[in-house]
Amino acid sequence: MAATGQPPKADIPRQIAIIGAGVVGNALATQLIHAGNSVSISNSRGPDSLRDVERTTGAKAMDTKHAVSEADVVILAVPMSGILPLQPLLQTSLRSATILIDACNYYPTRDGNIQPLDEGMVESVWMSNTFSHPVVKALNNIVALNIASSAKPKGSPKRVALPVSGDNDKSVAVVMELVEAMGFDAFNAGQLSDSWQQQPGQPAYCTEPNLKELVSLLSSANRDGVSTKRDQGMALAQKLPPDFPPQVMVKVARLGAGLDWWKPGSWLAAVKFAYALARASFKRSA
Numbered sequence: 001m002a003a004t005g006q007p008p009k010a011d012i013p014r015q016i017a018i019i020g021a022g023v024v025g026n027a028l029a030t031q032l033i034h035a036g037n038s039v040s041i042s043n044s045r046g047p048d049s050l051r052d053v054e055r056t057t058g059a060k061a062m063d064t065k066h067a068v069s070e071a072d073v074v075i076l077a078v079p080m081s082g083i084l085p086l087q088p089l090l091q092t093s094l095r096s097a098t099i100l101i102d103a104c105n106y107y108p109t110r111d112g113n114i115q116p117l118d119e120g121m122v123e124s125v126w127m128s129n130t131f132s133h134p135v136v137k138a139l140n141n142i143v144a145l146n147i148a149s150s151a152k153p154k155g156s157p158k159r160v161a162l163p164v165s166g167d168n169d170k171s172v173a174v175v176m177e178l179v180e181a182m183g184f185d186a187f188n189a190g191q192l193s194d195s196w197q198q199q200p201g202q203p204a205y206c207t208e209p210n211l212k213e214l215v216s217l218l219s220s221a222n223r224d225g226v227s228t229k230r231d232q233g234m235a236l237a238q239k240l241p242p243d244f245p246p247q248v249m250v251k252v253a254r255l256g257a258g259l260d261w262w263k264p265g266s267w268l269a270a271v272k273f274a275y276a277l278a279r280a281s282f283k284r285s286a
Helices: 023-034 047-057 064-070 080-093 123-131 144-150 169-182 192-198 211-219 226-239 246-256 264-285
Strands: 015-019 038-042 073-076 099-102 135-137 161-166 185-188
Touching: 015 023, 015 064, 023 038, 023 047, 023 144, 023 169, 038 047, 038 064, 064 080, 073 080, 073 169, 080 123, 099 123, 099 169, 123 135, 123 192, 135 169, 135 192, 144 246, 161 169, 161 192, 161 211, 169 185, 185 211, 226 264, 246 264
Parallel strands: 015 038, 015 073, 073 099, 099 135, 161 185
Antiparallel strands: 135 161
């Protein structure tokens, strides 16, 4: 792995199709439009269900098949339970040169069990096999609600760094350019088989590190017990109130990854987190 705040130059594609119109898809669409890209967004219910999304994000609502067939880049932003239903459409509609970005994360309690992933296959490797198409893993390890607020101009001292993993150098370079244009430092995190280092339960997941921190967090990734950590994290998140501040969650995640132990604000965030969990538990038992 080689860190770089200056990724290889590549032609930034002008047509990006996002599949998935939830919180992640909406946040990515908004930021990619802001970066000057032409963006479409689709879901399983069709474009008529996305008129409000069009107005709020600036992305064009399209039928998924049409959007994929025209796109230079396709971003998957759906629960992993939605991947297999997309298999026939993507296998027939993806052009060979289209870059496929996996921005998804596997949570069995939400997605149901997927046997190869439960047996340890890397999420994006499974996805690449499923679609018979190369995949680049990116944009999966940042809290969606923070994408706009955490983006910063290049050279900012607290600019968040995001990993990009893939086997095709040209595709990785294109995705790194996109990440940089969105307001983040892009880091080449290695081959697709290495992308487990940015999956849920790992130190680099939703901790919003700078470039130096990201290199260290990826290096400290460990596959032992990660499924338990992932499931415990999801269980805690589901207990929080819907309006719990995402920046507080990031501070707690950073503490858990060994960052910011000297910052009083981090421990205050931990107290707020614990209080919210205790309050939620009390309400359920009352």
